[in-house]
Amino acid sequence: MKNKSNALPKALVWFRRDLRLKDNVCLKEASDAGLQIIPVFVWNPTEGGKWAFGEASRWWLNESLRSLIQDIEQLGGELILKVGPAELILPQLATDMGVDEVFFSKAYDPAGRRTQDKLESCLQERGMSFQSFNNTLLNEPPTVLNGSGKPFQVFTPYWKKAKSVIPSQNPSNQKSLLNFAKGGNNKLNLDQTSILPNHDWYKKFAGKWDISESAANKLVERIPEDIVPEYGSRRNIPSIVGTSRLSPYLAWGLISPRQVLAEIETRGESKATGIDTQYVAEIGWREFSHQLLYHFPRMTDDPLREKYRQFPWRKDQEDLRKWQRGQTGYPLVDAGMRQLWETGWMHNRVRMIVASFLVKHLLIPWQEGAKWFWQTLVDADLASNSQGWQWSAGCGADAAPYFRIFNPFGQGEKFDSAGDYARKWVPEIGDLPNQWIHRPWDAPIHELASAKVRLGKDYPMPMVEHKVARKRALAALAQVKET
Numbered sequence: 001m002k003n004k005s006n007a008l009p010k011a012l013v014w015f016r017r018d019l020r021l022k023d024n025v026c027l028k029e030a031s032d033a034g035l036q037i038i039p040v041f042v043w044n045p046t047e048g049g050k051w052a053f054g055e056a057s058r059w060w061l062n063e064s065l066r067s068l069i070q071d072i073e074q075l076g077g078e079l080i081l082k083v084g085p086a087e088l089i090l091p092q093l094a095t096d097m098g099v100d101e102v103f104f105s106k107a108y109d110p111a112g113r114r115t116q117d118k119l120e121s122c123l124q125e126r127g128m129s130f131q132s133f134n135n136t137l138l139n140e141p142p143t144v145l146n147g148s149g150k151p152f153q154v155f156t157p158y159w160k161k162a163k164s165v166i167p168s169q170n171p172s173n174q175k176s177l178l179n180f181a182k183g184g185n186n187k188l189n190l191d192q193t194s195i196l197p198n199h200d201w202y203k204k205f206a207g208k209w210d211i212s213e214s215a216a217n218k219l220v221e222r223i224p225e226d227i228v229p230e231y232g233s234r235r236n237i238p239s240i241v242g243t244s245r246l247s248p249y250l251a252w253g254l255i256s257p258r259q260v261l262a263e264i265e266t267r268g269e270s271k272a273t274g275i276d277t278q279y280v281a282e283i284g285w286r287e288f289s290h291q292l293l294y295h296f297p298r299m300t301d302d303p304l305r306e307k308y309r310q311f312p313w314r315k316d317q318e319d320l321r322k323w324q325r326g327q328t329g330y331p332l333v334d335a336g337m338r339q340l341w342e343t344g345w346m347h348n349r350v351r352m353i354v355a356s357f358l359v360k361h362l363l364i365p366w367q368e369g370a371k372w373f374w375q376t377l378v379d380a381d382l383a384s385n386s387q388g389w390q391w392s393a394g395c396g397a398d399a400a401p402y403f404r405i406f407n408p409f410g411q412g413e414k415f416d417s418a419g420d421y422a423r424k425w426v427p428e429i430g431d432l433p434n435q436w437i438h439r440p441w442d443a444p445i446h447e448l449a450s451a452k453v454r455l456g457k458d459y460p461m462p463m464v465e466h467k468v469a470r471k472r473a474l475a476a477l478a479q480v481k482e483t
């Protein structure tokens with residue numbers, strides 16, 4: 001539907017998980033084509049089915065949109081908010097507004113791909129032009145394949161190849177040149193979209209996160225000097241800020257991985273090795289996860305190593321609940337689960353430990369853990385979450401072998417030796433000396449008494465003994481081998 005009036009030609013730009021104005025390829029392309037931009041966000045609460053956005057992500061999304069609305073208003077535009085299936089709403093909106101072309105970012109997850117396929121058909125049926133771009137990853141998944149043209153399933157060769165084919169485009173930071181149109185009368189207020197979940201546990205997150213594109217930009221500016229140089233030695237210590245905490249900003253596209261890479265390649269002492277730093281390799285794990293999900297969409301629910309379908313998992317709601325609430329009796333596990341519940345985020349080392357505990361010490365299916373993380377993480381990302389859980393359960397691509405079972409108190413003594421992390425999140429045992437903070441059950445009675453800890457009352461006894469759990473997990477694994 002071409003614009004027949006003398007007004008400037010218009011583009012509908014559909015925001016998805018790219019909620020930013022800088023380095024947004026859709027905005028740049030529309031702007032370079034001389035089009036006036038009508039920005040729109042469509043909330044479809046059921047997209048994704050059982051993996052429809054979780055509660056913590058919805059809170060993050062709501063706050064990101066609040067900030068995006070203001071940023072667009074400052075440039076004279078209005079973000080149109082709609083609720084429903086994007087493939088039905090966008091073609092109608094484009095028709096109603098006399099739009100010349102529709103621009104959007106490509107999704108690589110199963111539900112996002114289905115939506116864009118349907119949208120493209122609907123636009124084609126109406127004879128409307130559209131363009132879609134990679135706006136969320138360094139490389140599009142189909143562009144990084146092994147010598148046989150197949151997807152990589154091992155990280156190291158994947159990343160070696162991926163690094164060599166990243167398109168060399170500089171991020172575009174010229175948001176002031178964007179020409180936004182007003183949205184007209186047919187838009188909703190943010191409060192009318194019901195993006196926020198009914199259950200208001202997210203309220204406690206307020207004040208713990210600064211959610212805006214400009215906050216993401218400031219965070220990224222500090223990464224080359226504050227995080228990258230000591231990343232190798234500090235990234236595993238959960239009590240300090242040794243990692244960037246950029247994940248929720250990347251998950252909703254308030255910043256692009258390309259901007260992060262460009263910042264590291266041009267600033268601070270890390271710039272010489274930019275792409276080869278350990279920090280950027282972690283962005284590589286994000287890319288690796290996304291390409292796995294693209295090629296193996298069943299990995300959200302189904303183990304990539306098929307023999308693990310036979311694993312003799314236990315269904316135990318009570319044990320699952322203790323794990324979810326941080327009441328396992330292992331301080332490091334409980335600290336992680338409580339950090340997640342209170343802040344919507346958990347340190348990566350601790351994610352690995354709590355995940356291992358669920359699938360190995362408790363023998364509860366990894367899918368249960370993935371579901372809980374999906375609801376509670378502000379950085380919930382279907383690719384990284386599915387990959388992280390399959391890795392922890394030993395059934396994924398390039399996974400930790402199942403027989404390698406983390407010792408939950410040994411990990412505490414190694415990575416939280418002074419007990420700062422455990423004390424912060426499990427304050428009821430906070431007065432125990434360092435020696436006992438990660439295994440209070442071994443503490444002499446007088447130490448427990450002077451720290452005012454009554455095990456089983458103030459803090460639980462371990463819900464399963466480590467040696468017993470280890471033996472049970474290995475026996476379960478042996479059954480898988482036999483089938």
Ligand SMILES: Cc1cc2nc3c(=O)[nH]c(=O)nc-3n(C[C@H](O)[C@H](O)[C@H](O)COP(=O)(O)OP(=O)(O)OC[C@H]3O[C@@H](n4cnc5c(N)ncnc54)[C@H](O)[C@@H]3O)c2cc1C
Nearest residue numbers: 243244245246247282283285286348379380381384385388
């Ligand atoms: C069981 C499990 C579930 C996970 N679920 C998610 C999830 O839903 N969303 C998510 O973004 N990450 C997930 N991760 C990966 C990782 O824990 C987080 O990305 C990281 O803790 C985020 O903190 P950060 O931004 O400070 O990371 P940094 O150490 O500063 O790393 C920089 C960025 O690299 C990426 N990254 C780092 N580690 C990984 C990794 N192992 N896999 C994929 N990307 C990585 C993230 O985008 C991160 O923001 C999961 C890991 C595990 C073990």
